[in-house]
Amino acid sequence: MSTISPGLVWRLSSRNIWRNPKRSLFTLLAIAVGIWSALSLSAFTRGLNQTLVLKAINNLTGHVKVMHSDYHRDPVVQHRISMPGDRELEILNSVNVKKWAARVRVPGVIMSERESYGVNIVGIDPAQEVNLSFVGEGIAQGRELKGPEDEGVLVGKKMLELLQTDIGKRIVLMSEGEAGEIADRGFRIVGVFDAELEATERVFVFTGRTVLQNMLGIGDDVSEVSMRVVDGEQDLVKTELKAALPNDDVETWETLEPLTVAMRDVQSGFLHIWNIIVVVAVGFGLVNTMFMAIFERTREFGLFRAIGMRPAMIYLQVIGESIVLLICGALLGNSIGLLTVHYFADGLDLSRFAQGLEHFGAGRIVYPILRTDDVVVSNVTIVVLAMLSTIYPAWRAARLEPVEALSKI
Amino acid sequence: MSEVQKQAPIVCESVKRFYQQGDVTVKALAGVTLTIESGEFVSLSGPSGSGKTTLLNCVAGLDIPTSGEVYLIGNRVSQMSKSQLADLRLRSVGFVFQSYNLVPVLSAQENVEFVMELQGISRTERAERARAILQEVGLAGMEHRRPAELSGGQQQRVAVARAVASRPQLVLADEPTANLDSKTSGALMDMMREMNAEHGITFVFSTHDKLVMSRARRLIKMHDGLIESDEIQS
Numbered sequence: 001m002s003t004i005s006p007g008l009v010w011r012l013s014s015r016n017i018w019r020n021p022k023r024s025l026f027t028l029l030a031i032a033v034g035i036w037s038a039l040s041l042s043a044f045t046r047g048l049n050q051t052l053v054l055k056a057i058n059n060l061t062g063h064v065k066v067m068h069s070d071y072h073r074d075p076v077v078q079h080r081i082s083m084p085g086d087r088e089l090e091i092l093n094s095v096n097v098k099k100w101a102a103r104v105r106v107p108g109v110i111m112s113e114r115e116s117y118g119v120n121i122v123g124i125d126p127a128q129e130v131n132l133s134f135v136g137e138g139i140a141q142g143r144e145l146k147g148p149e150d151e152g153v154l155v156g157k158k159m160l161e162l163l164q165t166d167i168g169k170r171i172v173l174m175s176e177g178e179a180g181e182i183a184d185r186g187f188r189i190v191g192v193f194d195a196e197l198e199a200t201e202r203v204f205v206f207t208g209r210t211v212l213q214n215m216l217g218i219g220d221d222v223s224e225v226s227m228r229v230v231d232g233e234q235d236l237v238k239t240e241l242k243a244a245l246p247n248d249d250v251e252t253w254e255t256l257e258p259l260t261v262a263m264r265d266v267q268s269g270f271l272h273i274w275n276i277i278v279v280v281a282v283g284f285g286l287v288n289t290m291f292m293a294i295f296e297r298t299r300e301f302g303l304f305r306a307i308g309m310r311p312a313m314i315y316l317q318v319i320g321e322s323i324v325l326l327i328c329g330a331l332l333g334n335s336i337g338l339l340t341v342h343y344f345a346d347g348l349d350l351s352r353f354a355q356g357l358e359h360f361g362a363g364r365i366v367y368p369i370l371r372t373d374d375v376v377v378s379n380v381t382i383v384v385l386a387m388l389s390t391i392y393p394a395w396r397a398a399r400l401e402p403v404e405a406l407s408k409i
Numbered sequence: 410m411s412e413v414q415k416q417a418p419i420v421c422e423s424v425k426r427f428y429q430q431g432d433v434t435v436k437a438l439a440g441v442t443l444t445i446e447s448g449e450f451v452s453l454s455g456p457s458g459s460g461k462t463t464l465l466n467c468v469a470g471l472d473i474p475t476s477g478e479v480y481l482i483g484n485r486v487s488q489m490s491k492s493q494l495a496d497l498r499l500r501s502v503g504f505v506f507q508s509y510n511l512v513p514v515l516s517a518q519e520n521v522e523f524v525m526e527l528q529g530i531s532r533t534e535r536a537e538r539a540r541a542i543l544q545e546v547g548l549a550g551m552e553h554r555r556p557a558e559l560s561g562g563q564q565q566r567v568a569v570a571r572a573v574a575s576r577p578q579l580v581l582a583d584e585p586t587a588n589l590d591s592k593t594s595g596a597l598m599d600m601m602r603e604m605n606a607e608h609g610i611t612f613v614f615s616t617h618d619k620l621v622m623s624r625a626r627r628l629i630k631m632h633d634g635l636i637e638s639d640e641i642q643s
Contacts, residue, residue: 008526015514300512306471307524308499310492403471405508 004313013320016293031329031386034282038275039337042076043368044348045271047262048162051366053253056260058134060103060122060202062226063234063252066241069249071223072256077176087244092227100227101128108175110155112163119159119205121173123222125210126150126252128190132228134195135206142191150208152190152317153170160192164247167192173205178217185215196364233383259333279381282390288323289395301397304403307384311398318394319387326386330379337375341368364402416483416612418579419445419468420537426463426634431588437463445613447578452625453615454476458494460634461615465581468613469502470494471621482570482578499527503572503610505582517543517567518552524575526568534622535574542570546600562593573604580604582614586621598624 017024053202057063066088068079083102084092104123107117122135125148129136138144138158153171155163165171167189177183187207195201213219217269231236233250242250254261301314347365425438426438438460445451453461466472467479470486482501486494498504503524511520518539525535543552546566556564567587572580582601586594598621605612613623622628623642630637 003531005526008523011519014512019514094518147627264465303504303506303510303512305495306469306498307504308497309527309529313527403466406471 004196004310004316009313009316009320011053011090011271012317014324015319016297016321017243017324018062018218018292020296023289023292027285027325028329029127029334030282030285031382032333035330035333035378036340037335037355038278038382039334039370039375040368042271042276042378043337043341043370044344045267046369046371046374047348047366049267050369052260052263054258055197057253058109058137060135061107061256062100062132062227064227064238064241064250065256066225067223067251068250069127072249072251075105075107075223077178077216077218077223079219080223081225081248083220083222083247086226089241091237091244092225093254094153095300096230096233098228098230099128099132100225102131102209102222102225104209104216104218104221105223106175106212106216108205110159110163111172111174112165112169114164115162117159117162117202118397120203121145121175121212122204122206123209124206125209126146132226134200135193135204139191140194142189144191145206145208147357148209149211150190151187152207153187153189154193154206155189156204157192157194158198158201160189162202165189165203173207173215175216177215183216208337219242245379249319251378262272266307275378275381279385282382284384286322287324287389287393289325290318290390291396293321294318294397298396298400298405301400302402302407303402307400314400315394315398318397319390322387322394324389326383330383334375334379339372341370373409417441417444417446417480417571417614418449418482420478421464421468422478422480422486423462424467424474424479425575426460426472427475436634439465440477441631441634441636443629443636443639445611447611448605448609449611449613450563450602451611451613451629452622452627453613453629453631454617454622454639455631457617458491459631461631462583463634464631465583465613469498469504469581499524499578500607501578503566503575503577503580505568505572505580505585505614507584507587510558511564513528513556516553516555517548517559520556520567521571524571530575531541531640537554538574539570542574543567545603548568560593562589562597565593565597569597569601569604574607577610579611584614584617586614586616586618594618594620595624595637 066081068081069295071079091097106121107120108119110119124135124145126136126145127147139154145152145154155172160166161169170186170188174182174184193201209222214223227237238250238252265380275338304314305311317371345368347367349365351364414567422436423439424441424630425436428435428437431507441460441464450554454466455461463472466475470481470489477589481497483495489497512523515523521539522535525538542550543549546569548563548566548570551559551563556567559567569585569621589597601612602624604610616622627639627641629639
């Protein structure tokens with residue numbers, strides 16, 4: 001029996017790659033670009049998804065929220081809950097909950113001398129909002145609220161513009177009171193917040209929680225208790241709270257922000273589709289290259305078979321060529337991919353598209369997130385499918401009939 | 410035919426090979442009976458389409474006769490599997506083709522070592538044998554050149570060197586001088602004759618070339634798939 005000489009297979013495979021350097025280079029680039037695009041796209045999509053989710057959570061939603069059972073359907077003042085009692089506080093102050101805040105939040109109207117707009121009036125304890133929601137991240141102009149008794153009002157940058165007013169000026173907030181009467185009072189604008197998303201700047205107006213409770217006449221009651229929890233403990237906290245408050249509604253952000261969840265899933269879906277397109281394109285490219293490489297060498301394979309080379313060795317030789325191309329392409333693709341992610345590690349500024357992004361609820365800066373499983377999946381899929389796509393050309397080469405092959409010029 | 414004769418490098422008994430081309434049956438070999446003994450230096454000549462290449466292919470087990478029997482170095486070709494045939498060729502038959510003979514990505518020496526490497530001969534031994542044979546064919550100092558860096562005549566010398574380096578009993582050459590000028594052809598023929606004389610290797614080559622025919626000891630002429638004449642030249 002003729003032996004399969006690994007040395008000879010390797011020599012033939014590796015040298016044949018450089019027989020047509022241009023073609024090999026293009027194939028290598030196709031693989032590299034495939035992996036690079038799969039990596040960068042997944043990193044940016046993950047990043048975009050994360051900003052999307054963070055924005056949603058930051059937007060007064062939190063990970064878990066407790067509300068009156070009818071509040072989500074109809075967020076009026078009558079659908080309110082008591083301030084957390086001992087049993088709830090035990091859960092809220094447990095290690096699983098990072099931060100929590102109790103807020104009064106009712107629909108109302110803000111009026112300046114010139115304009116009036118429908119808004120969400122939110123009564124907060126500013127200290128509770130730090131590291132919990134965007135309003136705790138500081139303000140753009142003026143001063144922050146000092147406590148739940150603060151009688152000042154914070155409005156969004158956009159709202160200030162719409163109301164054609166300024167810091168220090170008075171506005172009137174009006175809502176439905178506890179008994180269904182009109183509850184209103186004058187406030188002074190003390191600060192302006194910048195929420196990146198104009199929609200947020202238009203929707204929310206903040207004041208001290210006690211002040212709003214007094215205006216509405218609801219005593220110590222609140223509309224919602226929102227919290228941030230330790231990663232992965234969301235469902236546990238929800239279950240505990242639900243047990244403590246069987247009559248209230250306890251929901252996670254996924255239920256409260258279905259649009260964000262849908263956007264996230266759609267983007268992940270696009271990512272998968274893109275990866276499939278890339279893999280198919282690379283696969284076809286490789287099949288084509290290998291077929292061309294074999295077509296050019298038909299006579300040579302005929303000669304090999306005539307002098308007694310085993311088909312397996314021809315097969316291994318063709319597969320070997322693809323493996324070398326694949327490894328080089330994959331190394332290049334991964335390197336460029338990692339460099340791209342590293343280059344944009346401080347965030348990719350999408351201001352130019354920010355108007356459009358707002359509709360998605362995402363922020364202007366995306367921080368790419370490269371997950372190990374994405375790297376593994378991108379590489380494994382492309383490498384495995386590219387390997388599969390060379391099996392057929394290799395098999396064809398190995399099955400060539402020497403007489404027919406030798407008669408080809 | 411006696412068993413002793415069947416041990417000869419090549420024995421053909423009424424070998425026919427028909428091809429179907431559309432509705433027409435092409436009789437490439439119309440019944441060839443032939444014995445080539447060990448150590449012979451044989452030329453197969455005849456016009457295009459006379460069946461030279463088909464006969465060589467059938468002899469080498471690369472093509473299967475429609476009827477008749479071929480014995481290659483004592484083996485009945487029709488009873489052997491493809492892999493047994495491949496192995497027999499690897500061990501006992503050297504090939505020289507008219508062109509595209511060498512592996513372009515391997516150097517002259519690596520090309521000569523090629524068959525030996527497939528046979529599993531050790532690196533040192535094959536390098537030694539390759540260098541010796543390259544020297545014998547007048548290519549000393551060109552061991553590391555790739556085929557593209559060699560002239561047509563030099564390439565065919567490397568091909569002959571590869572064919573004989575593995576010490577086969579038989580070398581089959583299909584128009585080995587077709588792309589060479591007469592001077593180079595003559596030199597290549599002289600070289601093959603030397604190999605034949607010194608190593609006792611049987612050579613069978615198909616050719617159109619008068620010069621090649623004139624150097625053969627036995628001249629077989631073919632026409633329309635049959636042997637027209639078979640004579641020993643002085």
